[in-house]
Amino acid sequence: MRRRPSTDEREHEHSRSPIVRSCARVADSSAFNIAIFGVILANAVVLGLETYDGVVREVGGTLSTLNDVFLAIFVVELCIRLIGFGSRPQDFFRSGWNVFDFLVVAASFTPGLRENAMLLRLARLARVLRIVRLLPDLRVLTIAIGRSIPGVMSLAILAVLVLFIYGMVGWTIFDDHAPKQYGTISEAMLTLFVTLTLENLPDQIALGRALSDWTLLYFISYAMVAAFLIFNILIGVVINSLEEARAIEHARERMDRIEHGQLGPTPEERIATVRETLDELEADLKQRPVA
Numbered sequence: 119m120r121r122r123p124s125t126d127e128r129e130h131e132h133s134r135s136p137i138v139r140s141c142a143r144v145a146d147s148s149a150f151n152i153a154i155f156g157v158i159l160a161n162a163v164v165l166g167l168e169t170y171d172g173v174v175r176e177v178g179g180t181l182s183t184l185n186d187v188f189l190a191i192f193v194v195e196l197c198i199r200l201i202g203f204g205s206r207p208q209d210f211f212r213s214g215w216n217v218f219d220f221l222v223v224a225a226s227f228t229p230g231l232r233e234n235a236m237l238l239r240l241a242r243l244a245r246v247l248r249i250v251r252l253l254p255d256l257r258v259l260t261i262a263i264g265r266s267i268p269g270v271m272s273l274a275i276l277a278v279l280v281l282f283i284y285g286m287v288g289w290t291i292f293d294d295h296a297p298k299q300y301g302t303i304s305e306a307m308l309t310l311f312v313t314l315t316l317e318n319l320p321d322q323i324a325l326g327r328a329l330s331d332w333t334l335l336y337f338i339s340y341a342m343v344a345a346f347l348i349f350n351i352l353i354g355v356v357i358n359s360l361e362e363a364r365a366i367e368h369a370r371e372r373m374d375r376i377e378h379g380q381l382g383p384t385p386e387e388r389i390a391t392v393r394e395t396l397d398e399l400e401a402d403l404k405q406r407p408v409a
Contacts, residue, residue: 142202266359
């Protein structure tokens with residue numbers, strides 16, 4: 119539970135200079151974020167135009183100038199956000215998105231970068247990725263992807279284990295009948311990996327029935343375990359990570375709104391504050407001498 123700002127913290131907030139307060143308001147305004155969003159889109163368009171040789175020959179200098187203008191705008195944006203934190207600029211780097219923005223912009227000033235065309239293009243491309251922090255839903259999806267990685271990695275190990283077991287069984291059954299698909303464990307696992315999509319499952323069933331109808335058990339069980347069960351577990355992992363990401367993002371937004379005075383404390387926070395005050399009064403009364 120987040121504590122309410124103390125009196126000193128509120129006084130510090132009011133004592134900030136007008137420039138700091140103005141920068142903080144600008145950085146939090148929707149118009150400012152929409153403008154930066156437009157600049158990022160324009161930067162993406164310019165990067166796309168640079169892939170056409172004819173366009174580069176005709177207006178290559180203009181495109182290069184526009185890239186420099188975009189970089190200057192991003193530097194100004196970064197300065198506004200930093201100034202908005204006043205005497206505590208270190209708070210700016212508590213957010214992973216802010217750190218990402220800072221590194222992306224700072225990378226463009228790395229010595230020797232402009233002399234390397236490939237690195238320069240990668241640095242400019244990274245600036246387009248900053249669009250993620252400006253779209254809440256896309257930010258949630260990005261967080262969900264990151265939180266789902268441990269579960270997906272565990273599921274990947276399970277999938278490889280299933281492919282290995284069924285690959286060994288398939289090699290035992292079809293080694294002589296279909297050596298091209300099941301002649302080695304690597305070929306068998308590759309065939310079964312492609313079969314995960316179920317696109318070539320009818321062909322695999324026909325190949326098995328040419329040997330014996332009992333092979334239906336092999337392919338049906340594989341489809342049930344690998345294609346259906348594993349994919350459903352994967353969907354469950356992603357959905358769970360998405361819910362966790364939404365909760366994290368909502369909590370972050372609430373903290374930001376409380377810090378900027380746009381949202382008051384919840385009833386639970388008020389009750390906690392009252393209890394804390396009562397505890398302090400009780401302790402103070404116990405320390406006073408009895409008349």
